[in-house]
Amino acid sequence: MNPEALGLFEKRGERFLLEVDNLRAAGVKVAGVYCTFAPPELIRAAGAIPVGLCGKRQDPIPAAEAELPANLCPLIKSSYGYAITDTCPFFAAADILVGETTCDGKKKMFELMGRLKPMQVMHLPYGQDADAQAYWLASLRGLQEFVESHTGRRVTDQALAAEIALSNRLRERLLVLAATSAEERPLLTGRQMTTVMEARNFTVDQAAYLSDLEALLRELDQRRAEGVFAAPERAPRILLSGCPVGKGSDKVLRLLEECGAVVVAQENCTNLKPLHQPTDTQGDPLTALARRSLATPCSCLTPNPGRLALLDRLIAQFRAQAVVDLTWHACHTYNVEATLLRQHLQATSGLPFLHIDTDYSDSDSEPLRTRLEAFLEMLR
Numbered sequence: 001m002n003p004e005a006l007g008l009f010e011k012r013g014e015r016f017l018l019e020v021d022n023l024r025a026a027g028v029k030v031a032g033v034y035c036t037f038a039p040p041e042l043i044r045a046a047g048a049i050p051v052g053l054c055g056k057r058q059d060p061i062p063a064a065e066a067e068l069p070a071n072l073c074p075l076i077k078s079s080y081g082y083a084i085t086d087t088c089p090f091f092a093a094a095d096i097l098v099g100e101t102t103c104d105g106k107k108k109m110f111e112l113m114g115r116l117k118p119m120q121v122m123h124l125p126y127g128q129d130a131d132a133q134a135y136w137l138a139s140l141r142g143l144q145e146f147v148e149s150h151t152g153r154r155v156t157d158q159a160l161a162a163e164i165a166l167s168n169r170l171r172e173r174l175l176v177l178a179a180t181s182a183e184e185r186p187l188l189t190g191r192q193m194t195t196v197m198e199a200r201n202f203t204v205d206q207a208a209y210l211s212d213l214e215a216l217l218r219e220l221d222q223r224r225a226e227g228v229f230a231a232p233e234r235a236p237r238i239l240l241s242g243c244p245v246g247k248g249s250d251k252v253l254r255l256l257e258e259c260g261a262v263v264v265a266q267e268n269c270t271n272l273k274p275l276h277q278p279t280d281t282q283g284d285p286l287t288a289l290a291r292r293s294l295a296t297p298c299s300c301l302t303p304n305p306g307r308l309a310l311l312d313r314l315i316a317q318f319r320a321q322a323v324v325d326l327t328w329h330a331c332h333t334y335n336v337e338a339t340l341l342r343q344h345l346q347a348t349s350g351l352p353f354l355h356i357d358t359d360y361s362d363s364d365s366e367p368l369r370t371r372l373e374a375f376l377e378m379l380r
């Protein structure tokens with residue numbers, strides 16, 4: 001049986017829509033975001049409410065393919081499809097949009113999407129050195145001015161510092177939650193963990209999210225004491241890495257768990273990747289935000305050594321027995337990094353590695369199930 005407190009996170013999307021309806025009537029703006037590089041702290045400090053709009057479902061993809069090439073990743077096509085078909089209530093609720101120049105497909109798609117609503121595209125550097133930091137800081141300033149011009153509220157250092165402190169607190173508590181999966185017997189499945197993590201993208205009041213999180217942590221303490229666990233003893237412990245995964249695009253996560261594995265950690269943007277480090281609370285808050293966000297180990301950066309370091313840390317902390325690397329079709333950056341990951345693991349821990357390249361459709365579910373069963377068999 002699911003933990004009762006999980007329901008608080010499953011319903012967060014519906015609650016978000018009701019809450020923003022009232023707030024928008026009072027003049028508050030909603031900013032649709034598509035990437036971890038768009039810092040929610042800055043958007044909130046400027047008086048707007050961020051909402052994650054990354055498309056995670058197959059349904060709007062055919063409509064997107066009428067305007068975009070079919071050989072783009074499903075995340076880009078799903079996001080654009082939702083925008084042009086007006087079938088996503090969260091997109092409808094967004095007054096302004098924030099894009100970034102991450103991968104080629106996404107940044108070019110934003111040129112089309114930007115015709116639908118006011119949009120700021122943040123320019124992301126490829127590297128992480130001092131010049132790149134300065135360039136990225138200028139992009140953050142551009143975002144700040146854009147949001148301010150729509151909300152009419154100036155970002156003060158105090159407001160930004162307060163948002164950073166709250167966000168750091170949230171990160172810390174989410175890491176405590178994630179750490180329950182490092183235990184001998186995890187208390188949540190990978191899919192349940194994703195439900196909680198993903199819900200933070202649909203949150204008006206972060207203090208309320210934090211209080212739901214505390215309720216879940218208390219319930220998990222109780223379940224541990226009662227011996228109620230999320231997976232059978234000795235279930236193979238998998239680290240899932242790669243492209244973002246969420247409700248609707250959790251095919252591989254679901255199949256892994258249906259095949260008897262327990263996904264103990266997820267190195268992706270829906271889960272642990274954005275939580276990798278807190279924002280520094282000393283010095284200029286915008287500079288600290290730029291430093292922390294540019295440290296995100298995304299494959300759009302080159303080189304991207306932070307990803308291998310994060311992978312090593314997660315393998316050790318969660319005692320993963322194997323890595324399953326999930327990439328979406330036509331995601332060139334993550335697809336190329338799959339080779340880097342494989343070679344890195346061969347040269348270090350020697351952990352078994354499986355690369356799965358797929359899309360949002362269910363057409364390959366059965367062949368995938370067979371591959372995963374064979375892979376997991378090796379671990380038993």
Ligand code: SF4
Nearest residue numbers: 035036037102269298
């Ligand atoms: S994987 Fe990279 S491009 Fe995708 S959401 Fe994360 S940071 Fe953004």
Ligand code: SF4
Nearest residue numbers: 073075103106243331
């Ligand atoms: S999954 Fe890959 S191709 Fe798709 S938007 Fe993210 S980085 Fe770009």
